[in-house]
Amino acid sequence: PVGSCKVVLAASIAKKLLEEVHDGLKKVDHKPRLHGFLANSDPAAKMYANWTAKTCQENGFDFTLREVAREDLEDVLREANQDPNVDGILVYYPVFDTTRDRTLQWTVSLYKDVEGLSPQLISNMYQNIRFLDPPANQLKSILPCTPLAVIKILEHLQIYNTFLDYGKRLFGRRITVINRSEVVGRPLAALLANDGAEVFSVDVTGVQRFTRGTGLKKQKHEVEDLEGWQLKDCLLNSDVVISGVPGDSYKVPTELIREGAVCINFSSEKNFSPDVKEKASIYVPAIGKVTIVILLRNLLRIVQNLRENQQR
């Protein structure tokens, strides 16, 4: 028989987060306006755009899809940065699928970037700077959607210990993150370590440890290579396992996962085998529905920051 594993679906977590977003929406003076920029012919991007549109409309946000030629995109983004009728900007990547996409990310104003990919926002995140306006600290920095979705899931599952002070609530937790991409895995490992966790970050090249040092004495996380470490060493030591390996052939070996671990999959494929339920205490099979709510939450935050700025 299957053990006492709780399978937690993203939809149930998303619902709770949406209630908070709806509460926040009541307090802003206009419907937040998101413009999505589609400059590729990838049907998956179009599908995602339609899904964003639907989610926005269902939840009191205004969404406009703008299909533009990719050579025009930089100029169009600069105009949108200046346009008071655009609160948030979302670009569907890849556009060029080369380092040129980086230039597009830099072009989007950090005050309109719902995805949290602007250099200043990324730099704040890695440095554990949580506000855009120190020392006043009224304007919250925007975090990238998928890593923040994982954090909100961990909060929901009470892996974050609210008895502890804010910013230290993962102290004592050991977490493996399998994926170290620049868009998800590395920022996620950094955010978790900044909140106090000891993080084992695994990718095809090896294992790194992200921590704030003994007693969380450091202001931000540090990273070290764990020479000779393998996935099994990480799993043996981890209360939480988060996996995001692309492709359908990869499976986290269930026999190496600790009894009672919390397992979360953010890959679009299933990185855990069905028998994970015999080992894990909690299993979250997918997170996409939470990610999209985070996008709305980021957009709301941008509008709240705008209001805060105007009141000064």
Ligand code: NAD
């Ligand atoms: P990527 O290809 O940029 O990165 C993949 C990462 O996995 C790399 O760090 C790589 O080294 C690591 N990896 C690959 N094979 C591995 C192995 N055998 N062992 C250990 N590490 C391995 O991909 P990405 O953009 O980070 O996306 C990863 C997955 O997450 C995709 O399936 C994507 O669809 C999904 N994703 C989901 C969301 C969401 O909200 N649910 C958002 C973004 C991406």
